[in-house]
Amino acid sequence: MSTDAVPGLVAVLAVTxxxxxxGTWGLRFSRTTSDFFVASRTVRPRLNAxxxxxxxxxxxxxxxxxxxxxxxxxxxxxxxxxxxxxxxxLLVLVAAPLRRSGAYTLPxxxxxxxxxxxxxxxxxxLVVGVGWLYLxxxxxxxxxxxxxxxxxxxxxxxxxxxxVVLVNVMSGGMRSITFVQAFQYWLKxxxxxxxxxxxxxxxxxEGRPAGQGVGGGWSDPVAGGGGIGLYSTxxxxxxxxxxxxxxxxVVVRFYTNPDGRGARRTTLAVLALLGLFYVWPPVYAAxxxxxxxxxxxxxxxxxLVLELPRLMVDGVGGELLTGLVTAGAFAAFLxxxxxxxxxxxxxxxxxxxxxxVTAREPGSVATAFRLAAAVAVVVPLLVALVVGEVGVAQxxxxxxxxxxxxxxxxxxxxxxxxxxxxxxxxxxxxxxGLGAGGAAVLNLAGVDAAGWxxxxxxxxxxxxxxxxxxxxxxxxxxxASRAPAHARRFLVxxxxxxxxxxxxxxxxxx
Amino acid sequence: xxxxxxxxxxxxxxxAGRPASRLGDVHEQTALGDVYLRSLxxxxxxxxxxxxxxxxxxxxxxxxxxxxxxxxxxxxxxxxPLAWLLLGVVVYPCLVLLGWRYVRRxxxxxxxxxxxxxxxxxxxx
Numbered sequence: 001m002s003t004d005a006v007p008g009l010v011a012v013l014a015v016t017x018x019x020x021x022x023g024t025w026g027l028r029f030s031r032t033t034s035d036f037f038v039a040s041r042t043v044r045p046r047l048n049a050x051x052x053x054x055x056x057x058x059x060x061x062x063x064x065x066x067x068x069x070x071x072x073x074x075x076x077x078x079x080x081x082x083x084x085x086x087x088x089x090l091l092v093l094v095a096a097p098l099r100r101s102g103a104y105t106l107p108x109x110x111x112x113x114x115x116x117x118x119x120x121x122x123x124x125x126l127v128v129g130v131g132w133l134y135l136x137x138x139x140x141x142x143x144x145x146x147x148x149x150x151x152x153x154x155x156x157x158x159x160x161x162x163x164v165v166l167v168n169v170m171s172g173g174m175r176s177i178t179f180v181q182a183f184q185y186w187l188k189x190x191x192x193x194x195x196x197x198x199x200x201x202x203x204x205x206e207g208r209p210a211g212q213g214v215g216g217g218w219s220d221p222v223a224g225g226g227g228i229g230l231y232s233t234x235x236x237x238x239x240x241x242x243x244x245x246x247x248x249x250v251v252v253r254f255y256t257n258p259d260g261r262g263a264r265r266t267t268l269a270v271l272a273l274l275g276l277f278y279v280w281p282p283v284y285a286a287x288x289x290x291x292x293x294x295x296x297x298x299x300x301x302x303x304l305v306l307e308l309p310r311l312m313v314d315g316v317g318g319e320l321l322t323g324l325v326t327a328g329a330f331a332a333f334l335x336x337x338x339x340x341x342x343x344x345x346x347x348x349x350x351x352x353x354x355x356x357v358t359a360r361e362p363g364s365v366a367t368a369f370r371l372a373a374a375v376a377v378v379v380p381l382l383v384a385l386v387v388g389e390v391g392v393a394q395x396x397x398x399x400x401x402x403x404x405x406x407x408x409x410x411x412x413x414x415x416x417x418x419x420x421x422x423x424x425x426x427x428x429x430x431x432x433g434l435g436a437g438g439a440a441v442l443n444l445a446g447v448d449a450a451g452w453x454x455x456x457x458x459x460x461x462x463x464x465x466x467x468x469x470x471x472x473x474x475x476x477x478x479x480a481s482r483a484p485a486h487a488r489r490f491l492v493x494x495x496x497x498x499x500x501x502x503x504x505x506x507x508x509x510x
Numbered sequence: 511x512x513x514x515x516x517x518x519x520x521x522x523x524x525x526a527g528r529p530a531s532r533l534g535d536v537h538e539q540t541a542l543g544d545v546y547l548r549s550l551x552x553x554x555x556x557x558x559x560x561x562x563x564x565x566x567x568x569x570x571x572x573x574x575x576x577x578x579x580x581x582x583x584x585x586x587x588x589x590x591p592l593a594w595l596l597l598g599v600v601v602y603p604c605l606v607l608l609g610w611r612y613v614r615r616x617x618x619x620x621x622x623x624x625x626x627x628x629x630x631x632x633x634x635x
Binding site for chain 2: 074077084085087088089093218219221229230233241264268271272274275282286492497499
């Protein structure tokens with residue numbers, strides 16, 4: 001720890017204080033239980049889109065992508081592209097119907113659609129699983145960021161992020177988190193865009209030195225050669241394109257829209273905001289080719305975004321830029337972790353802790369929510385502190401594969417097909433969850449197979465997603481008599497515009 | 511002398527002179543409501559699938575194209591490798607444009623549907 005640590009330390013402190021301050025300011029608007037969970041469903045599309053963008057741009061986006069691109073080349077561009085295109089798929093298949101379903105969480109949707117406690121429980125289990133699978137790399141990323149920025153021991157980052165998130169989520173719930181996350185999107189965009197522009201100018205001023213050996217694998221968007229490379233690339237594309245709709249923190253956000261039309265407009269704005277952000281990580285990777293081969297040799301490509309300013313600019317300028325990117329990275333962990341914790345604790349509250357806390361007195365729901373939030377943070381925090389090396393983007397990729405193999409078929413068939421039954425849904429969730437989840441566990445456990453077996457395990461989506469769809473459809477057809485009687489009525493509600501009064505009708509039914 | 515016959519049809523207007531709403535048909539399980547809902551569902555699903563197909567034949571075809579013609583990896587445009595230009599920059603405005611057109615179309619479908627079930631179908635009044 002030396003004077004090198006000062007800009008990083010200041011940046012982390014500033015982001016933490018701003019986050020807590022905005023959270024507290026948002027608290028003034030957070031008075032009711034409804035505010036607490038869903039910001040009373042009155043968040044306007046633009047604010048909501050900024051909040052979704054802030055929540056969605058995680059450690060993997062801010063740090064992971066640039067590092068992956070530097071080492072892996074163009075085939076890693078599928079990560080940012082897939083994370084964005086996933087919102088287009090979500091827009092056309094689920095955005096408006098999901099909002100109209102009135103479901104707060106995925107288990108809510110499953111229960112309302114299929115009238116089955118069993119499917120609900122299976123979904124709750126999966127939400128918590130996917131959420132934790134996604135939280136672990138956020139905590140890990142916080143560790144390496146603080147290690148790189150201020151030379152702190154690797155456990156400090158996860159603990160700080162965990163504490164700040166917990167305080168914020170516990171005190172303000174969804175309403176104050178919305179303001180915090182909207183702020184964090186713009187902070188992240190500034191923190192990646194401004195240094196990138198400065199660095200490009202510096203590179204230009206030095207006579208545009210070329211990176212070594214452009215061409216070959218670096219400009220090929222297919223991972224490796226032959227059939228295996230093609231399979232892996234397509235499997236990753238399927239996981240990312242279809243997995244977005246099944247991420248717990250994304251779904252919860254849709255309920256804060258006023259109506260289905262608002263949900264669509266929010267999604268469209270998110271598409272634009274994500275595109276605006278993802279143009280910049282490749283710039284860091286390209287400059288890293290010129291200035292950052294030391295990082296690649298030492299296996300520290302993950303911190304490319306943090307180190308590049310210092311490598312290219314000497315003196316105060318470099319320190320200031322370092323402070324800015326550190327602030328952005330720290331905001332990335334805080335906002336994504338907050339979103340995931342809100343989503344996971346929403347599910348835990350409904351299915352676990354609200355049964356533990358006496359449901360009589362008013363305000364006890366908030367108590368149950370706070371208890372759930374503590375559990376939602378502590379478990380993945382402990383996992384992050386215990387497990388060894390986890391590539392940030394790869395483990396996020398596995399969370400997408402599991403989401404694509406379970407919630408994607410459930411949502412798509414539940415919204416568009418009347419014939420889905422509870423038995424079919426359960427069988428499909430089990431097939432997809434065990435398939436993709438099993439592959440994820442084997443991967444994290446360090447199983448390393450060669451050739452096709454390895455590719456099928458590392459990128460399971462191309463087989464697990466069709467498998468889940470097929471099982472869900474076939475078992476539903478075989479148990480057609482179990483199709484819920486209200487399925488038709490429910491579909492009417494999902495697909496008719498609110499202006500026709502479908503909402504009023506179904507509200508009367510509840 | 512021809513006899514006067516009163517010609518009647520299904521009421522187009524209710525007692526107050528407003529067009530009769532077919533909304534009830536959609537909510538209740540009538541054959542007519544079924545037809546309306548099916549047509550809306552088919553139209554919206556068709557639109558969604560059109561977007562997904564557009565995505566598959568453009569973006570989705572890229573890995574196959576680079577696999578079949580490995581020479582593409584060596585192509586530079588303005589000093590930037592083709593793959594980086596397409597996947598790093600060009601793809602984002604295209605996704606937004608596709609989404610924007612989808613939202614316009616789908617909102618028009620919903621307006622038409624609302625007009626239909628509320629009895630304001632174009633040209634009928």
